[in-house]
Amino acid sequence: MFTGIIETLGKVVKLENESGNLHITVSSKITPELKIDQSVAHNGVCLTVVSIEGDMYTVTAIEETLNKTNLGDLLVGDTVNLERAMKLGARLDGHIVQGHVDQTANCATIEEKDGSWIYTFAYDSAHNNVTIEKGSITVDGVSLTVVDSKNDRFSVAIIPYTHEHTRFHSYKEGTQVNLEFDVIGKYVARLLEIGQ
Structure with missing residues (x-):
């Protein structure tokens, strides 16, 4: 669950297509604070961190996600809005956001x-x-x-x-x-x- 309050912008540094999925590698100042299997919203889309290397991390968008969102249009060099999942007990400054794009x-x-x-x-x-x-x-x-x-x-x-x-x-x-x-x-x- 998210709040819709963007933490930072990330930069797309690599895109890799594999069997209908898109692996998106992002460079971000929040990367050192991430861990594998953590949820991060990218332009409002909840994706799971699958690898981390230096200041870059990778998430995977499946075909269903690519069909319903703008992630399939990303290019290397594009920026994405980033937000980590909200912490229990923290203030809800935005509104309840699921990270499931309609x-x-x-x-x-x-x-x-x-x-x-x-x-x-x-x-x-x-x-x-x-x-x-x-x-x-x-x-x-x-x-x-x-x-x-x-x-x-x-x-x-x-x-x-x-x-x-x-x-x-x-x-x-x-x-x-x-x-x-x-x-x-x-x-x-x-x-x-x-x-x-």
């Missing part, structure tokens, strides 16, 4: 405001995922509050700290991102679907 979205617009940015993301509403204004959403692992919600799109406001310390500063119109919708909202939507 679907991807594309950055539709970026509007620069005085001291902040408004990002709008468009997604396929056929998956029955929903957002609500003032509700929580996770974009590439970042816990955010929805400021505008439509059937197939939503907007979030980004402060300078988040802009600088996550992948948000590299987004352009058309950038594909991972979405994890609020877990409570998903249960409510499912219950309503069953009740129909």
Whole structure:
């Protein structure tokens, strides 16, 4: 379980395809604190550390994960948002994030405001995922509050700290991102679907 508060950015240093899986090697300042079999969220995707060497570690994304996320589009040199699993008893500064991406979205617009940015993301509403204004959403692992919600799109406001310390500063119109919708909202939507 995660909080959606990004610890640091990692840099992809190696990508290796093997039987439908993708081994992703990342260089990061948190590597010395990692251990084999530990969960780390990469752009919001929970992956298991399978090897560590110096300041680099490797995780493996299976075909199912690659089909539902933007990890299959990674290139050597790309950055990824990183967060280790939350500690029991620690403050929950973001919201409850499972690290299980529901679907991807594309950055539709970026509007620069005085001291902040408004990002709008468009997604396929056929998956029955929903957002609500003032509700929580996770974009590439970042816990955010929805400021505008439509059937197939939503907007979030980004402060300078988040802009600088996550992948948000590299987004352009058309950038594909991972979405994890609020877990409570998903249960409510499912219950309503069953009740129909």
